[in-house]
Amino acid sequence: MEVVEFSPTPEQYAWTFGGVAPIRHVRPGSLLRLWTEDAFCGNLRDITDLPSRALTMPFVNPQTGPFYVDGSEPGDTLALHFVDLTPARDWAASATIPFFGGLTGTDRTAMLQPALDERTWIYHVNSARNSVEFVAHASDFRLELPMSPMLGTVGTAPAAGEARSSLVPDTFGGNMDTPEMRAGATCFLAVNVPGALFSVGDGHYRQGEGEACGTAVEGAMHVTMLVDLIKGGAPAWPRIETDDHLASVGSSRPLEDAWRAGQRDMISWFGELYGLDPLDGYQLLTQISEAPLANVVDANYSSVTKVAKRLLPTATAYQGMHQKMRQLAATIG
Template identity: 75%
Template sequence: MDIVEFSPEPEQYAWTFGGVAPIRRVKPGTMLRLWTEDAFCGRLRSTADLASASLTMPFVNPQTGPFYVEGAEPGDTLVLHFVDLTPARSWGASATIPFFGGLTSTDRTATLQEPLPERTWIYEVDSAKQTVGFRAQGSDLEVALPIEPMLGTVGLAPAAGEVRSSLVPDTFGGNMDTPEMKAGATCYLRVNVEGALFSVGDGHYRQGEGESCGTAVEGAMNVVLVVDLLKTPGPAWPRIENDDYLAVVGSSRPLEDAWRAGQVDMVGWLGDLYGLDKLDAYQLLSQISEVPLANVVDANYSVVTKVPKRLLPTAEVYSGIHAHLRSSTT
């Protein structure tokens, strides 16, 4: 297996999906060892660092990439298997940001309320215990929380020459902010342009479902992944497979349309895997689906529809590539 190592310099960050020249060319079957900067560009380092004074819009949520995958053509299925995600710093940061978050006025949910007060939290990483430390600022409460690394942003160039901010999730992936995007997971994306042009970033040391205040425990990440390619029709929405679940991430506004997008794609996936007609797949999904929220704060909301493999007959998903990549990298 070929191995490519890449750590971008700040001038090499990608801020969009689409509209960026590839930083490297890779072959299917290549393992990539990457470094990604956090969503704050490493600028929130203490509780005194506030987002409004430290960040420069729109230069937030930097991505590592894009990578040109040789042989990838529009309509193909890009396969990204995440082997390992490891915090690359001894601390992570979270913050409340004016007019951003799930429980505040925003530019899209406009009210006469003033913005919530700004505050920054620094989470110290305990590598030995594999925890990050929450410290309340209005009291003496401290809580050690398990590290559960994930990537908030995984995506590729959109179709039709579109250029989309790295803050946006959609059919091309992007800023989905789902904790399902973790080590051991395989993500399937539909290729829209020659070479696919995929990027990853927005490492989270942990995040609650929904990402309520708009920021997770944001941190730089060491990422090990394997990229592969299938010459089969790519999915309408990003799909994720791990050892226990099949999942689809739908992104839209309002929230119910994000839910519908994932549900419809899962109906089709179950139909393809088990030879079910639409109504039978719809009925089965109605009895077995789990629906965690990914984010309710971004330009589009993201909702995961997932089904447990233990409730279904064994099926060969995408020619068994998840199991193959899992076994070949552990």
């Protein structure tokens, strides 16, 4: 197995999906050992580091990549399996950012109310206990929370010559901010340009569904992942397979459109796997769908449509790619 190790210098960060030259070529079947900087570029290290002073917009959410996958062409399906996500620091940060987040006016949910106060919360990592600690500002409340590492951002270059900020989720993946993107998951993404040009970033030591305030427990991450390619079969929206679930992630506004997109794609997937016609698939999904929100704060909102495999007949998605990658992952130290 070919192994690619890469840790970007700040000059090598990618700030968009699309519009960036590849940083490395990788062959299908390769293992990548990467490092990703946090969404704040590591600049929020203390509760006195406030976003309006410590961040330099638009240089947030730096991506590690893009990687050119040899042989990949538009219409193909990129398979990315996350073998391991390990926090790369002993602290992480979250913050309220003026006019950003789900419970505040923004540049387009434009309100006349003043911005919420800026606050930065620093979470200390307890590796032995595999936990982080929330420390309130306005009272002496403290709470230890389980670590649950995930990647907010996984995406390919978009179609139609577009380049999108790393803050955006859409059909190409990107900043979906779903807790489903954790070790053990395989993400299937449409290839839109030759080489796919995928990148990853935005490690979260944990995140709730919806990511209400707009920033999770943001931390630098060691990412171990497998890359493979399926010719053809590009899904309309990013799909995720785990040992337990199939999922599709729709991203749009309003939020019902994000949900509709993911539901529609899962009905297509049922058709591919079981030959169900769309109405029968619609009916079945109605009774078995899980529908956890991913984010309601980004440039598009993301909604996950998820189905437990234990409820479904056995089926082989993408030629058994997930199982194959799981087995390969088990051999990796």
